Amino acid sequence: MTRRVLLGATAAGLTATGCSSRSPEPPAPKPPDPEAVLLSTLIRDKERLVALYQRAALGSAKTATALEPFRQRHVAHLAALRDMVPPGAEGRAGAALSPSPSGSPSPSEGSSVTVGRLRDAERRAAAGRPGQLAKASPALAQLLASIGACEAVHAVALGRLRD
Numbered sequence: 001m002t003r004r005v006l007l008g009a010t011a012a013g014l015t016a017t018g019c020s021s022r023s024p025e026p027p028a029p030k031p032p033d034p035e036a037v038l039l040s041t042l043i044r045d046k047e048r049l050v051a052l053y054q055r056a057a058l059g060s061a062k063t064a065t066a067l068e069p070f071r072q073r074h075v076a077h078l079a080a081l082r083d084m085v086p087p088g089a090e091g092r093a094g095a096a097l098s099p100s101p102s103g104s105p106s107p108s109e110g111s112s113v114t115v116g117r118l119r120d121a122e123r124r125a126a127a128g129r130p131g132q133l134a135k136a137s138p139a140l141a142q143l144l145a146s147i148g149a150c151e152a153v154h155a156v157a158l159g160r161l162r163d
Helices: 001-015 034-057 061-084 088-095 115-133 136-158
Strands: none
Touching: 034 061, 034 088, 034 115, 061 115, 061 136, 115 136
16 A cells, blocks of 8 residues: 555545544434423413412402312313423423413403403313314323313303303
8 A cells, every 4th residue: 555545545534534623513402392392381371270260269259169160170180281291391391482372361461350251261272272182192182172171161151150
């Protein structure tokens, strides 16, 4: 082997192995799991709805008593959704999210919460569930369908209550 062939082979080997003055690019961050993102959005929306019920209950003792079963069901939904979040997914999913447009209003909107406002929030939440089902695993889709049905029943039942 001649010296020229040896040097050429060495140079080719260094180039092929990536020998350069630049450091390698760090790997791109792993995108959040779509289901974890959906769960995080659902949880935030449910937290807002529970807070809305709590604010509505401040109006009167009679209203608070009538609304408590509704609030308790939403608290149960919230617990079921939280149980479905995979370990370690909370941080990655939560950082990538913005509030859901189909969700319930923020508890900070306005000062008084009427039964009519709760009914509207329930309708909006129930109406958003079909679009969310397409993004969910079978287990989450089943839970979402149940939650949506409950929200639809709440909207009807709230129509029978007086402020």
